[in-house]
Amino acid sequence: MKKTIFVFSALIVALLVLFQLSKYAYMSGDISIEIIIAIIAVVFFFIGIYINKKTQRKKEIPNTAINPKKIKQLGISEREYEVLVQISKGLSNKEIAETLFVSESTVKTHVSNLLVKLDAKRRTQAIQKAKDLQILGI
Template identity: 75%
Template sequence: MKKTIFVFSALIVALLALFQLSKYSYVSGDISIEVAIAIVAVIFFIIGIYINKKSLREKSAPSQSIDSKKIEELGISKREYEVLVHISEGLSNKEIADKLFVSESTIKTHVSSLLLKLDAKRRTQAIQKAKDFQILAL
């Protein structure tokens, strides 16, 4: 976190220095305003490409594999697992029911069953336990 703050702080200082330099160059008549704007635009473009590549590299980190043996061990059915995935996405019972084309009471039944199988009292606790058991992607 400190490294990120330092990098962005250095970036801001460098951009301010660039703006001051371009302002000085424009006032002294060394370059036209179009050239100064073009230089700033190119630098922003290069920084954008760098940040994009860095963020893509971080996203491609290997994700944990889902432990299907643990799912079977807990006795979670395929439909219950689908409901668990939708719960982890933050969907309500009604939204899950609409996505899975079942009634809301069916979803409530699946959620209750999941809570029992995962030994959880709330949906958030069930999601956390599922992540701990590595049956839900992080």
């Protein structure tokens, strides 16, 4: 945080010096106003590029490691986990049944079991809890 404050303070001081120098250069008649405006525009352009690069580097990649111990601890079977992954993809019960080659009632049973094991009332809440427990790699 201190480094960011120092960098921005230095930028502000540098801009103030640039403005003062351009004012004196213009008053003395050594340089035209168009050149001063162009120099200031170029300086602001490079400051914008610098700030953009700093903000792009700060993005963190979320930890998507799956915790298999937590899956076993919750008592989620392999098939229930497959259903949970399909739910996280936004598929309906019918689509999950077609994907996993099981009946729709079997999928409903697995979803019901998942809701109980994850202590959730809705599918979206189950997905959120699964992400929080690091059992879904999304």
